[in-house]
Amino acid sequence: MTRPLDAGTVRRWCRLSLDALGRAREDIDAINVYPVADGDTGTNLYLTMESAARAVEAAGAGDPDVAETLRAMAHGSLIGARGNSGTILAQLLRGMAVELGSVAGAAGAGDLGRALRTAADSAYRAVAHPVEGTMLTVAAAAARAAEATVAAGGGVAETVTAACEGAREALAGTPERLPVLARAGVVDAGGSGLLTVLEALDAAVSGGAPAPGRAGHRAGEHPPARLPGRTPVAGAGPAGERPAACAPADTGPGPAFEVIYLLDADDADVPALRERLDRMGDSLVVVGGDGLWHLHLHTDEPGAAVEAGIRVGRPHRIRIAHLPSAPSANPGTTPPGEGAGDPAPPRAVVAVLPGDGLAELCREAGAVPLTAAADEPPSVGELAGALRAAGAPEVVLLPNDTALWHPAAAAAQEARRAGVRVSVIPTRSPVQGLAALAVHAPERRFDEDVVAMTAAAGATRFGELGTAETESWTSAGVCRAGDVLGLIDGDVVVFGDDPLRIAAEVLDRMLSGGGELVTLVTGAEVPRGLADRLEDHLRSRHPGVDTVRYEGRQGSPLLIGVE
Known part of the structure; x- marks a missing residue:
């Protein structure tokens, strides 16, 4: 039974996408040779959609409409995006959310066609140097097919099905556009993952379920992922191939590190940041808006890439990882400890x-x-x-x-x-x-x-005890002058007049999400016996957590770290 494109269908789409990416994850990972042959595209897309699903589930309590549900899906994917492909998927979902932002009730075929077009266009803009033969190509083909069906008078179900077919054909043609795929005998992994998500939307609208292996990354009823007569390369490209998302030419080994972070920054400051980061490496993708941005970059200068974000805003959720087969950041030199007597x-x-x-x-x-x-x-x-x-x-x-x-x-x-x-x-x-x-x-x-x-x-959350100097508004309510403030990651979460109660509650909240080691740093004016009593509290309430304690003699009565 065909379903309207309403909030319930978007929630079902999100669940089906997560399930389908979970089943397809290993197959997509196995054909991942571009932009970096690190075999994690399927995993990154799955983790990105998992974050989106959590956000949609959390938003469901307020009975949201289709626009609000899609915004939650886009926001969840933005804050949880992993890798190059996950970051682009987040922008595709954001583009759809922006286009459908004013839709009340169910979206029509025209709304969907425009949403897919906005999604594809915004994804191209997010990538510093778009390359054809990637998931961008698949997204654009899906949008064109959807627009053609809308122009011919098709409904929502026909539009989604056409988008899937257009994406499927484009995916089959990705090796013709990107030589690295042809040499490895595979289609684009990111495009395969995107087709998985689109087919989940088709299933959500039709009321069915995505068939196993329908995303086109396996040989079968749809265009095969591996080209005839070629042995696929899983996790590695041909010797000397450049793993770079932004330049299809093979020009030598690529950067050593992948840098990803969220950034709180004014939208007006992002174009200059984008130019600065583009000079530092490749595979640059900048997605988001309205003060929250997600940045992805491959670079030999991870510290400088984070510093660039500091100059315009507040980076957080910073992740830096080695890229496979990356050379030393200082080519031509022997790494310390690897040369005799160095x-x-x-x-x-x-x-x-x-x-x-x-x-x-x-x-x-x-x-x-x-x-x-x-x-x-x-x-x-x-x-x-x-x-x-x-x-x-x-x-x-x-x-x-x-x-x-x-x-x-x-x-x-x-x-x-x-x-x-x-x-x-x-x-x-x-x-x-x-x-x-x-x-x-x-x-x-x-x-x-x-x-x-x-x-x-x-990986270290931080808490602190402070004292309110005046009556003021906080995120936990209105505190009075002299109140003890309990802060987590810089935000006031509790206040009162009992330092032990406030500190214990801060610790319990910080450990609610897990933790193995608690660091207590006592200040110059810490209440007598507070640290001892907190250690007793930890032993009784959190027996599996180790504790270290230092005398910092700082102005704040107590600093807390949870690792």
Whole structure:
């Protein structure tokens, strides 16, 4: 039975897409040779759709209409997008959501045709250097077929079916457009995943279920993924092939790292950021809007790519990963430790810290502390001076405060002009800085060390106890002057007059999503016995969690980290 394209159908589409991508994931991974032959396109699309499904499920409680449901699906995919293909899928869904934003009730065939056209066009704009023979080509073909059916008077069901057929034909032709696919004997993995999602929409509208293997990545009733007479390459392209999403020519090995992050930034600042990132690598995709953006880049400069985001907004959910078969970031040199008698390159870590106890701890870990008072943060000149005074050709800077991100980026640029190689890790709290320091290994190559430290910091949630100076609005309500504030990731989540109760509630909330290690950093004015009682609370309520405790002597009574 044909269903209208309403909120219920969108929810069913989302569920069917997730199920279909789950079944097809391994097959899609196996044909992934472009833009990077890392065998994860199917997995990335599945994880992206999983995030979309969670958002749609959460939005369902308020009985949303089709536009609201599709917006939730698009937002969920945006914040959870993985890899090049997942990022493009998020933009396709956002394009549909934007076009259907004013639709009340069920969407018609014309609405759907326009939505698919907007989705395809916005995806092309999101990719810095679009390449044909990819999922962009498949999206454009689906839109053309849908528009032609609408023009011929077709309804919603006919329009969706036509879009699938257009996408299927375009997918079969991707090897003719992209030589790397023809050499490997496969169709485009991202396009195969997109067809899976479109066929799930077809099933949602028709009331049926997608047939196994219908996405075109398997040989069968539809165009085969593997070209006749060719042995497919799973997870690796031909020797010497360049894995780059933005340049189809084979011009040598590609960048070493994949950088992904969400960015809170004004829309007007994003074009300049896009140009800056485009000069740093390839496979650049920038999607989103209305103040929230998702960025994907392959680069040899992961630290600089994150710093570029710091200059215009607040990066978060930062993920940096090695790309397969990537060369050293410094070609022509022998990596430290791999040549006979080669010493590890001198490297320093500079950490901005709010207390002398934390500074002492940092010094013991081999880093250079820069102590900062809460009411007098270091200037750009002081930060740059500390970078130069570290006396190392390579320096990692841990600002440990969101307010210091912009000064840190400016100081890093100044130090680079003096010949120092600098990477700023966007730590938001001293406990994130401690987590980064814990995995610092100067014997590693510089970029590898930065990646490991960034990952450790990003995996650490941070909490804090503070005191309200005046009566004010918070995200937890109106607090009074003198109230104890409990903050998680910078937001007030609870307040009251009992420090132990507030701290325990902050810990319980932070550990509700899991955690293996809790770090407690006591301040200069921590209430007597508070840390001991918190450790007792952790042993009784969270017995499987390890605890470490430091005397930081910072202004805040207590800092909390959960890893």
